[in-house]
Amino acid sequence: MVSLNVNGRDVDLEVSPKMPLLWALRDLVGLTGTKYGCGRALCGACTVHIDGQAARSCSIMVGDAVGKKITTIEAVSGPVADAVKSAWQKLDVVQCGYCQSGQIMSAITLLSGNKTPSNEDIDLGMEGNICRCGTYQRIRAAIHEAARALG
Amino acid sequence: MTGSRHYFGNLAKFGIGVGALLLAISFAVNAQEIKPDAAAALAAWDRIVGVLGHPRCLNCHQDRIPLQGDMRRVHIPLVVRGPDNHGVGPMRCANCHNGSGNNETSGAPGGGGSGVWQLAPPSMLWQGLSSADLCRSLRDTARNGGRDGTALVGHVDIEPLVLWGWNPGGDRTAVPMPHDEFVDQVKTWVAGSMACPG
Numbered sequence: 001m002v003s004l005n006v007n008g009r010d011v012d013l014e015v016s017p018k019m020p021l022l023w024a025l026r027d028l029v030g031l032t033g034t035k036y037g038c039g040r041a042l043c044g045a046c047t048v049h050i051d052g053q054a055a056r057s058c059s060i061m062v063g064d065a066v067g068k069k070i071t072t073i074e075a076v077s078g079p080v081a082d083a084v085k086s087a088w089q090k091l092d093v094v095q096c097g098y099c100q101s102g103q104i105m106s107a108i109t110l111l112s113g114n115k116t117p118s119n120e121d122i123d124l125g126m127e128g129n130i131c132r133c134g135t136y137q138r139i140r141a142a143i144h145e146a147a148r149a150l151g
Numbered sequence: 152m153t154g155s156r157h158y159f160g161n162l163a164k165f166g167i168g169v170g171a172l173l174l175a176i177s178f179a180v181n182a183q184e185i186k187p188d189a190a191a192a193l194a195a196w197d198r199i200v201g202v203l204g205h206p207r208c209l210n211c212h213q214d215r216i217p218l219q220g221d222m223r224r225v226h227i228p229l230v231v232r233g234p235d236n237h238g239v240g241p242m243r244c245a246n247c248h249n250g251s252g253n254n255e256t257s258g259a260p261g262g263g264g265s266g267v268w269q270l271a272p273p274s275m276l277w278q279g280l281s282s283a284d285l286c287r288s289l290r291d292t293a294r295n296g297g298r299d300g301t302a303l304v305g306h307v308d309i310e311p312l313v314l315w316g317w318n319p320g321g322d323r324t325a326v327p328m329p330h331d332e333f334v335d336q337v338k339t340w341v342a343g344s345m346a347c348p349g
Contacts, residue, residue: 020254041247041259042228054241059257060249109241117240125240127228128247 002062006031007075017063022046024062025072033073033101037130044129047102048072054109056128073101080112080150087145095133103129107143115150117143192343195336200282202333203289205326207316211270212277221324236269244268252320260320263311272296286347300341308334 002013006029013028020039025031025048037045039058046058049071084107087093094100103126110117110125117125122140131139202208210218219226233239238246247253248268249261261268271277274294277285288294289303298306307313317330326333340346 018254020257040257041253047241053243054246055249056247056257056259059247059253059259059261061251061254064249064251106241113240121240124229124231125242127230128242 002066004029004062004065004070005068006070007072013062015062017061017066019062020058021048021060021062021065021070022057025057025070031072031074035098035101037099037102041128042130043099044102044106045099047105047129049076049105049109052109052112054106054128073105076105076108080146081108083146083149084108084111084142087142087149091138091142091145093135093138093142095131095135099129099131099133103131103139107139107146111143111146111150116147188339188343189346190343192340192346193348195339195343196282196286196346196348198328198336199333199340200285202326202328203277203285205316207319207323207326208313209277211312212275213270214273214276214278215270217270232270232273236272237266238269244270255320258321260315260323262318262320263315267311269312283348286345290345290347300345304334304337304341307337 002015002017002024004011004013004024006025011029013024015024015028022034022036022039025034026036034048034057035045036058037043039046041056041059044056046056047054048057049055050060050065050068052069052071084104088100088104093103106126106129110122114121114125119140122143126139126143203212206218206221206223210220210223215232217226217230218224228242230238230242230244233243238244245266245268247259247261249259250263250265250267252262253259275288275296277288280288290300292298295303296306314330316326319325328336
């Protein structure tokens with residue numbers, strides 16, 4: 001029995017502690033906003049927050065997320081999250097949308113640690129999130145827009 | 152005296168014999184100027200340097216970007232040192248290299264405990280160093296994290312990220328020398344005043 005704190009709620013799961021967190025979140029907790037892209041921490045589609053820091057849920061085992069605050073795209077909140085979501089909508093960043101939960105979760109972590117990221121900061125911070133539709137220019141612009149809004 | 156010629160001849164032979172023996176002893180003493188423990192230290196260093204150059208070690212003793220795999224390619228996705236050696240923003244090392252280890256299908260190694268995964272500090276850059284330079288770097292307390300011989304032995308003995316090199320998981324080759332043998336080589340090297348090649 002594994003007990004997780006997901007989006008502020010405690011959930012008990014009868015699973016092996018070695019199950020990847022992504023599986024638990026999508027299949028058992030029912031939060032399908034986080035996506036499976038590669039399963040190998042190479043694409044970032046599975047990005048969630050663990051204790052506020054971006055983490056690849058495809059790789060982290062459920063047992064290692066016990067006792068930590070897990071936040072998914074469905075519930076991420078706060079001034080940085082609000083600024084990022086607004087910028088994403090304002091600039092119409094999304095195409096197919098598959099990568100975008102991961103992009104947003106990473107962008108929130110980036111801006112939480114650095115309110116005025118340079119283009120190089122954005123390159124290095126968002127390296128782990130791949131977009132097959134190629135919306136990178138809009139992602140970059142939206143991060144700058146969110147930074148502006150955060151003042 | 153009929154034997155006097157033989158006596159002086161034998162005396163001469165005896166003298167030459169003693170002289171030769173003394174000469175041989177003096178050569179033997181000179182050969183022992185390199186003390187045995189320093190010679191052993193140099194031999195140990197030859198074996199230590201092979202371990203330090205193994206991908207499991209050298210891949211993170213880099214300048215700004217870690218290398219990856221036995222093929223030692225630049226880390227994919229690109230990650231950089233950052234101000235505290237632990238990466239930047241959402242790309243901090245521990246975000247993918249989970250401190251408790253990842254599930255096996257992930258392929259991303261982990262372990263060693265929370266927040267352990269990192270690039271070695273810049274003073275411990277090893278890439279491109281000759282064996283002699285690497286040896287001097289390792290014993291230089293200004294570059295090796297202030298470690299004396301005892302601390303160096305302790306470092307290779309119990310440091311989690313060092314130990315990972317012997318149990319890396321996936322298809323990564325482990326360091327070929329057994330760990331306890333490697334620790335012994337480091338002890339021998341330290342005992343020989345950390346002698347370095349010319």
